[in-house]
Amino acid sequence: MPELKTTPLHSRHVAAGALMSPFAGFDMPIQYSSIEEEHKAVRTACGVFDVSHMGEVNVSGPAAEAFVNYIFSNDITGAPIGQVFYGMMLNGSGGVVDDLLVYKRADDSFLLVINASNIAKDVAWIESHADGFDVEIDNLSDQLAEIALQGPESERVMSEVLGINVADLKFYTFREELLDGRHILVSRTGYTGEDGFEIYGPADAIASYWDALMESGRVKPCGLGCRDTLRFEVGLPLYGNELTDEITPVEACLSMFVKTDKPDFIGRQAIVDQKTAGPARKLVGLRMEGRAIPRHGYEVTDTEGNVIGVVTTGYRGISLDESIAAALVATELTAKDTRVMVRIRNKVWPATVTSRKFYNKSYKK
Amino acid sequence: MSKLYYSATHEYANVEGNIAFVGITDYAQHQLGNVVYVDMPEEGDEVTAGEEFGAVESVKAASDLISPVTGTVLEVNEALEENPRLVNEDPMANWIIKVEITDPASLEQLMDKEAYDKMIAE
Structure with missing residues (x-):
């Protein structure tokens, strides 16, 4: 197995006791405290992710x-x-x-x-x-570091902690600036369904922002675990799950x-x-009846047991207390409220077709 | 008097006579994080030492439960259906299945507490 790459913030994650795991060839933080806590911090206040x-x-x-x-x-x-x-x-x-x-x-x-x-x-x-x-x-992948500040408090934290005024930055726009002699790029973008910003720059600049954010106590450090639950809940796709060379x-x-x-x-x-x-198949949301959790790769069948699709992402919901999934399903079974089954290990569990958006985005446009 | 046995896959069997209470170890619940679902077999199902009998799931992932003993499921811990987090709070009190051991030789493959503690310390 090739050696894992690390981001410029790696030693900070390890020192803070984050749970580390390989992701896309990098040794990345999966969670700092818990996925649920970090998820809620982004929905209600502000979280920061190392996405270098x-x-x-x-x-x-x-x-x-x-x-x-x-x-x-x-x-x-x-x-x-x-x-x-x-x-x-x-x-x-x-x-x-x-x-x-x-x-x-x-x-x-x-x-x-x-x-x-x-x-x-x-x-x-x-x-x-x-x-x-x-x-x-x-x-430029090895030269640029990146953090994502996400959540309703992000705009204030950007200006009050980092001195980056982003009040005038519209959704899906960016600007480049020289801050303390370092060239950075700041955009109002993200992958959580909340208002937020992504900052790209050289490693030393990004590391100093990370440290300032931690010192402020106003931002929760977040791992890739909640990045996935957050994006999934609002129906954003993940490459390798909802999108592939074949989809x-x-x-x-x-x-x-x-x-x-x-x-x-x-x-x-x-x-x-x-x-x-x-298209012969389409992406839908599924709500499970019962607690069993559908996971990536599990088969979806019709009520007769014929395989008609596959789960692309599934979780026990965080914002809602239900087991939910995104699944790629034969088009004739994608109407809302259609009953299907999901094979979970050796049992099949009933589910209902629904919207993929389990939680509403709240972007500031 | 009961005796505790451990598997390399982090299940325990708390054995009294021919009855085993099977659950996951404290180390395992720590590694998993908050348990959000426990997939359990049904009463009367047969379980086999070394084979999967269910799963315990955190937000992030599902981990198979591997039976440490061979026998028949006498009872499943129904409290875990409504409140799976009990496994985090006290994994020894909150066993997952109660098994009547039909093959006592299956216990011979398991570790005692000392050997298990040594394995997880490594």
């Missing part, structure tokens, strides 16, 4: 916009500088190479923020499709991030065809 494992790739040059538009499902044409876009890189079959954020830094410069688990695959993918485009591709955004109900009316891009035709024909 995320990958960053800069695409620049005269053809940068055309190239990013060619490999990315959303439409960045003519966007203002400082805009952030969510979308996917698709393969020729419409499957998802990765889901990512694109930051427009200049008319000829874009930062792509990608999943840690996909860095090598994505960089190879991006480079292999750049022929004929006058662009420079820089993998399309149409199936994952994310078509709004695929702009088929823009000039050609990789995967466009497959998506147009699938939308015309209708």
Whole structure:
């Protein structure tokens, strides 16, 4: 097994006694106190996550916009500088190479923020499709650290603890600034369904922010455990669960991030065809009757026992006291209130199809 | 007088005569964190030493329960259905299943307290 990588904040996690576990090749904190406590802190106050494992790739040059538009499902044409876009890189079959954020830094410069688990695959993918485009591709993943400050108190903590005034920063926008001689990027984005910010910068800057946040006592340090329960509850997808090379955004109900009316891009035709024909399977929410917990990979069957789908993510709910899941299910069984079964170890348990949004997002737009 | 046995997969068997109370160790409940669900067999089910008989789940993950003994389930701890967190509070008092041992030889594979404590200290 290859040696695990660490983030610049690793020694702080270990010293604080966080439960550490391998994730996407990094030794990452899973929880500091408990997943439930950290989850609630983000919903009601403010939590901070070390997300330095995320990958960053800069695409620049005269053809940068055309190239990013060619490999990315959303439409960045003519966007203002400082805009952030969510979308996917698709393969020729419409499957998802990765889901990512694109930051427009200049008319000829874009930062792509990608999943840690996909860095090598994505960089190879991006480079292999750049022929004929006058662009420079820089993998900055090892140079940039990142923290995410999430929760309703985040805006005040950013300004009062870190001295970063973000009152004027709109949802899905960012700015770059020089703070104490260090170049940082701050965006109003996140992965929890709450208002919040993500800060990218060199390791020493990010480490000093982390320390200031801890010292303030106003922010709960959070691990990846609650990052997953938070994003799942509000219906946000996780690559490897709801999105893979084999699952399309149409199936994952994310078509709004695929702009088929823009000039050609990789995967466009497959998506147009699938939308015309209708997808054979779709992502839904499931509510279990009873306490049994559906987990990633468990089979979903109809009431006769025929396999009709698979659980992509499942939990015992935190904001609601029920066992809940997201599942990819045959389209004919995706109507709300349809009864299905989930095979959990050697038993089957009844469940009801519902919305994937088990908790309402509260973004500040 | 009862005697305590431990498995390498962190279950205990508290044995009195041919009856075993089976649960997870204090070390195991610590490693798991808050227990949110215990998947238990039914009364009358057969369990086999070294084989799965259920699962104990935290928010994050499900861990299989491996039976330390071979026998018949006489009783499941129904209190855990409503309040699985009892396993965290006192894992020894809150056993998971009560088993009538049908193969006493299955106990020979298990550790005593001293050996188990030594294993988890390593």
